[in-house]
Amino acid sequence: MEIFLQYLIAGITNGATYALVALGLTLLVGVARLVNFAHGDFFMLGGYLLVFLFVDKEIPYLLSIVITLIVMLILGLLFERIVVHPTINKTWREQLVATLATSIILSNVAILFWGTTPRLAPTKLSLTILRLGPITISSHRFVVFFVAVISFIALSFFTKNTKIGKAMRAASQNRDACLIYGINVNFVSLVTVTISTMMSGLAGVIITPLYNVSPTVGSVMTLKALTSVVMGGLGNTTGAIISAFILGIVEALFSGYVSSQYQDVASFVIMILILVFRPHGMFGKKVGI
């Protein structure tokens, strides 16, 4: 029972990270109708920037997070202008190739800068182990969970109460109607892409004190986020969050009880099964964000 709880806690924190990444992706799918294969690479870059700032340059953790998020913001703006905007009205093939190309560029730039050895950014908090009876938890796991939950609440507030947030929801429901009503769809897509890359980067920043980051982690993360997005139904934010937690927990249990080497296979199998048997996701029909 203790060991089960231990896995469960690991699964919940992993799920929280997946949820952050998946939430960014599902926003993008909902608003811009674009599946971004470079999404996980922003997660990887977030992790590496933290390692670079916090471990190599010894800048305080909170300041490193802020700097990383600002860099992610700039990268998000560039990504929208260079990749998303020119391909938004093209077919899925062009979008796939363009975002895959971005993924190649980002992951290889990371290899050039930081090499292929996995890096870790242990903080004071991640090294503090809490004991709850027989269970031991790194206290950083609470940070991960709370940052994720606060981001969900903030995003939900943003999309429900601000003008641009409402425009995002409108664009996800019907892009053409938005154009007719004079909503600046280009600006909406710019904001969405930037928020999406920032969330992915934030996920990388908060999980790197616990897990290694390596240049190849990007494509695996993209697939996991995609799995959550597909499970939740394309463009459904609540569905994506719930699915990400389910995925995290299933993965943690699989790696604990079956095989840790094949942990990633579990999520790929889930993705393929969902795509084949429940293409609209586990929660029924497609809904907007």
Add this chain to the structure above:
Amino acid sequence: MKAIKENKYSIFLIIGVLLLVSILPLLVNLPFVLHVLISTLMYIGFALSYDIVTGQIGAVSLAHASFFGLGAYVTALIGKAIGAPFWLNIIIATILSIGLAIVMSLPAFRLSDLSFSFATLGLALTVQLVVKNWVKITRGPMCIHNVSNSSLWFNGILEISRTNLIAYFYLFLMVDIVIIILYRLISTGRLGRTLTAVRNDEVLASSVGINIQRYKRLTFFISAGIAGAIGSLWAPYISVVCPDYLSMDYTLNLLAIVFIGGSGSLLGVVGGSILLTVWPELLRVTPAFRLIIYGLFLLIFVTSIPNGVKGIISNVNKRLKIN
């Protein structure tokens, strides 16, 4: 991705050029030049096999490196166990690659478009993970070194030594000519028109009685078989087989070649392979740097130059004709 009208005589042009190239080793017998030529020939065959599924039928498979890697591993393992001749290796590698393709196609071809690409990506990563972790047989990340030389008969009789680059050059040249003819057979005539119809509009194609699934599977299996054969030839030449062979990097190289050259076109793909293989080898750039440049090129071509190099050439031709 509009269909590019293929020049009727492009196959003769390409085979003519290849025959001209075949005299080259007799003139310049430098190992480095030969190595560049052999790599280029390998990529021509590999990219053409990828284009059969991605360019002709329009299903962007991201699992193509799996078949190449499988072919290479099978050959390395057979070499260690019994030392079979190279043609037998190719046959076994082809059959096993098609077998893997059949297994992959069971879930993947129930999906279409983008979902198909996700699924193949997931399957490719799964296969790579298995190869990496099945240390008992594949030696995992330690790679298999000293793959046995290719030979014409069992037990290393009539062996082609790794240093005999000219022999490898002609071997790849012959295989390429076979692949080009095969590609031509698939992309033209009734079969070619059917594939174009499926690529341009699946619903419309099925409404005129084309069994879409059958053609998709057919092209996927053929392209997987060819990729396996190429992997089987490549392993003895390069002598080391690593799990990297199954990685996305190889598939991304192919994607760059096919999309920059011009997908669905023989001239485009062959041109793209030459363009993207020769200069990185000549400049001896690191793989990471090479992939960054490929990525940038891909981005530029996909966002602003439709139909790739082939498209530019045909546009120029059109303008010349009009004036």
